[in-house]
Amino acid sequence: MAADYKFEGWMGVDPEAGEGNMDRQEFAPKPWEETDVDIKITHCGICGSDLHTLRSGWGPTMYPCCVGHEIVGTAVRVGSQAENGIKVGDRVGVGAQSDSSTRLTYNARHWNGAKSYGGYGLYHRSPSHFVIKIPDAIPSALAAPMLFAGITTYSPLRHNGCGPGKKVGVIGVGGLGHYAIQFAKALEADRVVAISRRADKEADALALGADVYLATAEDPDWMEDHERSLDLIISTVSSAKMPLADYLSLLKTDGCFVQLGIPENGTLPIPAGSLIFRRLKLGGSLMGGPAEIREMLELAARKNVRSWVEEVPMKNANQAIQDMDAGKARYRYVLVNYC
Structure with missing residues (x-):
C-alpha cells in the first residue's frame, strides 16, 4: 500500500x-x-x-x-x-x-x-x-x-543508585540539567545540588527542586564548603575546559561521576590521582x-x-x-x- x-x-x-x-x-x-x-x-x-x-x-x-x-x-x-x-x-x-x-x-x-x-x-x-x-x-x-534529553539524565541516575539516602550533584542547569534535577528528586534523593558557573539560574534551579545551588565563578569557597559531600554527580556540560578535578573533589570516597556531554573542543583529561586515592568511578552515559x-x-x-x-x-x-x-x-x- x-x-x-x-x-x-x-x-x-x-x-x-x-x-x-x-x-x-x-x-x-x-x-x-x-x-x-x-x-x-x-x-x-x-x-x-x-x-x-x-x-x-x-x-x-x-x-x-x-x-x-x-x-x-x-x-x-x-x-x-x-x-x-x-x-x-x-x-x-x-x-x-x-x-x-x-x-x-x-x-x-x-x-x-x-x-x-x-x-x-x-x-x-x-x-x-x-x-x-x-x-x-x-x-x-x-x-x-x-x-x-529526559532519558539521557534519567538512565544514569537510575543505574547509579539515585534514591533515598543519596546526595546528587548536577553540573549544568540547561536542557539536560533541568531534567536531571527533577528526576533526582523524583527518585527521592536526599539532597540535590545544582552546579553552574553564574548565579543567574539559581531561582530556576531551586524551582526545579534543587536543595542547593553553587555558582562556581562567583563563590571562591564552593569547593571547600562542599568537599566530599556528594555520592553521585551527573555532568551535562560539553566543554573540554571544565575543571574536572575540582568537580571530583565534591565526591565522597567511592563516589561516581557520570559525563553526558561530548565536547567538540577537545578531550577531557583524566585526573588519575583524584580517582585513585578515593576509589572514585568516572563513567559516561548516552540514552x-x-x-x-x-x-x-x-x-x-x-x-x-x-x-x-x-x-x-x-x-x-x-x-x-x-x-x-x-x-x-x-x-x-x-x-x-x-x-
Whole structure:
C-alpha cells in the first residue's frame, strides 16, 4: 500500500546548516517493512546533538541530513507485525534509537542499508520496537524532549543508585540539567545540588527542586564548603575546559561521576590521582532503551516532572536552532506542526 503523504523536512546539506541554513526538501524514508510505524509528526524537540550533527562537529555528517530525535505525533500507518500494541491513531513518540542501540534515528543507516532521517519534518518512519506510546498525563510538547534529553539524565541516575539516602550533584542547569534535577528528586534523593558557573539560574534551579545551588565563578569557597559531600554527580556540560578535578573533589570516597556531554573542543583529561586515592568511578552515559523510556515517562507522569519548553512553529526551525546555539532556550525548544 503506497502512502498518500510525503516525507519532507528541514535538511542540512553542508556544515553551514548548523548556522540556521537548512533547506526544506523531500526525502525517501526507509523502505516499508511490516514491523514499521509511520508517524505524522506534531512535535519535535531541538537537541544540542542536532546542532553538533548539522555542523559536523562530532565528525563528518552524511548530508543531506534531517535531524531531530525527540519526535511525538500520531501513528498513521502500522505494520501487520508491529510491536507494543500500537494502533493507527495512537499518540506515540520516538527517541534517538532506530533498529538497535547503535543505529540512530538520524545520520545513520538502518539494518536494511537505508539512510535514517529525523523529525524536523512532516512524517517519520520507525521500526515499531522503538515507538513509545505517550501517557495521557503528559502533553505532547512536554513529552517530546523527554524522549532523548529526559532519558539521557534519567538512565544514569537510575543505574547509579539515585534514591533515598543519596546526595546528587548536577553540573549544568540547561536542557539536560533541568531534567536531571527533577528526576533526582523524583527518585527521592536526599539532597540535590545544582552546579553552574553564574548565579543567574539559581531561582530556576531551586524551582526545579534543587536543595542547593553553587555558582562556581562567583563563590571562591564552593569547593571547600562542599568537599566530599556528594555520592553521585551527573555532568551535562560539553566543554573540554571544565575543571574536572575540582568537580571530583565534591565526591565522597567511592563516589561516581557520570559525563553526558561530548565536547567538540577537545578531550577531557583524566585526573588519575583524584580517582585513585578515593576509589572514585568516572563513567559516561548516552540514552536508555524503550523499556526504560516507558519507565521514565510513567515516573514523570506520577511525580509531575515537567519539561520547561518554548514551542516554535516548524516553519521557523532555522531561527530556532540559531537561538538554541546562542543559549536562549529556557530550557528546550520544541518545533510544532500546527496543521
